[in-house]
Amino acid sequence: KYLKFFYEGQFGVTMRNTGSGDQGEDDTADFNFRRNRFGFIGTYNDKLSFYLQTEYLDDKAVNPLGVKDSLTDDENFYVLDAQIRYAQNNAFNVTLGKFKHNLTRENLEGCFTPLNFDRSLFVAAPFKTSRDYGVAVWGNLADDYLQYRLDVMEGRESGGEGDEGSYVPNSGFRYTGRLHFTMFDKETGYGYQGSYLGEKKVLTVGGSYQYEADVAYGDTTNRTDEVDYSAYSLDFFAEMPTAAGTFTLSGAYLDIDLDDLHKGADPDSALTDNVAAGTFNGANGQREGYYVKAGYMLPMNVGPGKLQLFGRYDSFEYAMLNGYTDNTVDFYAFGANYYLAGNDIKIVGQYSITDFDEEVGADTNKQDYDTFEMFLQVRF
């Protein structure tokens, strides 16, 4: 019965070629903590443990899909994860509390062990984007070749999500299932990694399905035309250490469906755009797309550390984005990880291009832009 504490941080700079100046045409630069986490693991005995992780982030000017006009000082610590974990055995584990749901592999990859700078900007679920409150049952079967996961979580709450305050048809839960098949050095934990830094030879393919009934009104005025939410994802991950270096390739397809909510008579504006009202929340809503990411880690040390080059490509078509239907975003990124002590001390840099199929004229946040980001990661 003991507590073990940890701290994990990523501090660096974000630069965007738009967002400042009178017309938003000038560069913007921002020092920030990308992540800033403090937490502990409490072990009661072999089977029962607890994991708490807090996050603290100040408001940032430069964000994935825009530069903010106005920052708040209203930041605070919040609980990212708070899990009561019961491990009956390798085939049957129960987790209670607040933790990651199981829609996508990338969401389940550790925030401090991605292959690229960070995970995809386009794979967040429409509500409770990454973590949620509820229960999960999971385990490994068939000599660990097979892993199953089932979770029942809040999903969209009847009180509505956040500041939107949209009226939600009912108080149902969101259900998620996931299966993966894994070979060689198998992946058996709840969390994945984006790279094992040449220490594991891995091939994993997986699929997930997520569902919640009656999540929004297509006609909010009359409180009718409820839509269901469903999503599925297919993914693979391969990493191969060789004498010539470690090669990594991973990808996923994701489809998020809201029964064409955006075509409703007066659709819930928390999940789509309402150009007349100036609300643009389509980025939270219906979309489909995929990403592919690749890495190559040099076999020898480069100076005191190990160097890993990476690139990724994301392409997502949104039912409604920036006021256009069927608008597509392409995202190209490349960069490098420099591991001074594995993932405990590393420096990461990435250059990325965000390309909208349909661009909006005046607002530089809705036009193509380039971003350069760099951080130092430390874990104690």
Place this chain on the structure above:
Amino acid sequence: KYLKFFYEGQFGVTMRNTGSGDQGEDDTADFNFRRNRFGFIGTYNDKLSFYLQTEYLDDKAVNPLGVKDSLTDDENFYVLDAQIRYAQNNAFNVTLGKFKHNLTRENLEGCFTPLNFDRSLFVAAPFKTSRDYGVAVWGNLADDYLQYRLDVMEGRESGGEGDEGSYVPNSGFRYTGRLHFTMFDKETGYGYQGSYLGEKKVLTVGGSYQYEADVAYGDTTNRTDEVDYSAYSLDFFAEMPTAAGTFTLSGAYLDIDLDDLHKGADPDSALTDNVAAGTFNGANGQREGYYVKAGYMLPMNVGPGKLQLFGRYDSFEYAMLNGYTDNTVDFYAFGANYYLAGNDIKIVGQYSITDFDEEVGADTNKQDYDTFEMFLQVRF
């Protein structure tokens, strides 16, 4: 000189037979942390120590007196307790900082050691409901048969309480005194327990009085007709371990008086209802009532743990509630505690009925409702 850390959590589900759907007539269900606390005790030497406890709760749909229409994501950690403790000797202790005031025994019973699911929903003080900033002096006299407590705390602050922003006549403090007489295995700490799980034989009777002058205007327009706040409570607690199991019985009477504020010309709406303006804060205000609670713990183990059955009844008459004067709430609850490792690992379930004497027609939050709640409690 050292720090000792702890974590205490209660995670579960709350279900209400109202609150969702178009007219609020459907069931509502909510996963949530009832409590989620991290803190430490810092010991400087024999006499001086420090106790800090933080709480983190996300917004919940289902609440004691209603189901929320709209949730916020604006949650944060806050400091629940922050106490500098000086123990001269058993008869003279001083506590400085933020901690529980001494109006009711139930408020002083530990949040993780209640007899029932939780303490009474109706005994919170009108302002600084449970904790407050200030100073307390307390100690045990006469071979511990007698305990005294005196505190001087903020009470209602001149700047007003929270979002209400009501203008408060002055900046005075709130004063509380408490005495108890205790027999057999005496209760000598600042905190009580709702049950000692058969490890102590206890009989305690106590009384408290709390006072603050000029806390609100009866006529806010003209800033006249100041009312005083006074409250008193009488309570008893008995627990008897026997060969046939452990029997617990406890109860309290509470009277909270605001000089009939609700009869004022234009009373401070933070403490009463203003039906015309649609504000309903009478639940914070003048009331009187009592609760009785009883428990029975089986003498033998039931499976790997100990089982304790409980029931409680609360009856409180509010000067003004839900727009009615002299409206009474009756609350019936029964359930069970299942102790897997005392209060360190326990499962609690409770079914309760909330019954208003006067019901409001359209709003299901102001009509009778039933609630089922269950949580798993862990302490590290």
Place this chain on the structure above:
Amino acid sequence: KYLKFFYEGQFGVTMRNTGSGDQGEDDTADFNFRRNRFGFIGTYNDKLSFYLQTEYLDDKAVNPLGVKDSLTDDENFYVLDAQIRYAQNNAFNVTLGKFKHNLTRENLEGCFTPLNFDRSLFVAAPFKTSRDYGVAVWGNLADDYLQYRLDVMEGRESGGEGDEGSYVPNSGFRYTGRLHFTMFDKETGYGYQGSYLGEKKVLTVGGSYQYEADVAYGDTTNRTDEVDYSAYSLDFFAEMPTAAGTFTLSGAYLDIDLDDLHKGADPDSALTDNVAAGTFNGANGQREGYYVKAGYMLPMNVGPGKLQLFGRYDSFEYAMLNGYTDNTVDFYAFGANYYLAGNDIKIVGQYSITDFDEEVGADTNKQDYDTFEMFLQVRF
């Protein structure tokens, strides 16, 4: 590789002879935590370490330049410091993250080791008053006689500061340089102390300069007339332990320049007053002034502790304050520190007089007032 935790708190009472009652003419009293900090130092190896410090404060009625009419319950923990520290050697250190910038010596004096009750109320920088995000390089040269510091930090962010939401011309950084010359027992760390309690004989003189281009519009309507921000400070600190006690004398001059922003056609109201609109933010803006502070610590113990008497005088002329141009504030304070275990347990009391050159008629917050403050400080 380990974490070391600490807690530091100051709890006490603040009394002001104005601020309550119908016309704000009555006394106001407030129990509060002046500081309430929890944090840790993480040491990775000889050169790399991490320092995190959080602060939690509840809303207070009595503040340095006014008594609040309305308190919020919207308090939270925030990260005060979060520093990744790399120490190449005594002459070259790099700090990354959130930490104090280098404009004034008093801001760099430890919050728990001031000479007086607290640091000057008038030396905060106009934005990012004490801490900021960025990078600093610093070190000691010439047998530690000379110390240099350079920092590049956010300063005013393009998104504007806090709730003001003023439009900011660009996204540039703020640059600060500082040099000091120190003799006898030299000051070599990043943080200074307000007194070394007779354990060091010190003489240090220093100077700082801070600059950020285009921080605000003099004409916000037309988004023209950008002003630059520049500030400089000169300071000295002397402490001399003798057989007759320890004598301390310190002072600083500070000039904060915003190119006469207040004379602009429609100046950014986050940094000056706009009487017509009822906004009074001139206290954040252009000013010049100085403080002198002195202390005398008795050579012998007084009871179980050591007694240090202190006094200070601040005089700052604001370009615009409370609606008057060139309004001056004089601040006189005296009091005592009683050290029961150095700065680990001490009691501090101070009486102060705040004297405005130009007083506003009706608002007691803009008239002269007196303040008495006392706290107990503990550090674990």
